[in-house]
Amino acid sequence: MPHLDFTLLLQGQYRDWLLSGLLVSLQLSGLTLLAALPLATAIALLRLAPSRLARALGFAYVEGVRSVPLLVHMLFWYFAAPEALPQGLKAWLYGGNIEAAAAVIALTIYTAAYMAEDIRSGLRAVPHTQLEAARALGFGFLQSMRLVILPQSLRITVPPLISQTLNLWKNTSIATVIGAAELMYQAQRVETASFRGFETFALVTAGYLSISLLITALAQLYQWRYPLRVAS
Incomplete structure (x- = not known):
């Protein structure tokens, strides 16, 4: 087995590249959320x-969004969507950080489709009599949802939304295909320059795992702090 040496990647420009990629991945996750x-x-x-x-x-x-792979969403918003824009706006977009913008748009549209179903399930779990009572008081549909149903559905909705956040964090890695300088992109850059494939991707794995475990811990903490009580 070849000698493993992580010190080369934990200093200098290689460390800076990896930390920069981790930061971009976190930013993509935060903006998308x-x-x-x-x-x-x-x-x-x-x-x-x-x-x-x-x-x-x-x-x-x-159904339309969930039936198309995330990779296709990424490629569409990076390559196809800008072509429908006026030439001046397209040039302005490509002059900026269009890779990150396209990644956020694709991740937002894709993630929202899954989160919507979790939110809908939480809303439907609230007894229908609550909505009927709100409507009887003169509230409209949106007002009833905002003031009565949504607050009651939070305890049911938050745990699956945290799980979707975990999926979102992992899905940011797909943004590497359009050149967004996130963690996987920088990992490939470091591996190509250093020829330290095992060490590079071991560090990247540790980075993804650390954030994933943190999100999982937040989910466990929430469930412990606000246990779900099913009405009998």
């Missing part, structure tokens, strides 16, 4: 709305 949560909530409400058209739109979004 902030954008996906309100979008997912809106889609979940569409799927429960009184209007058939609204429910159909929500269903079409969820």
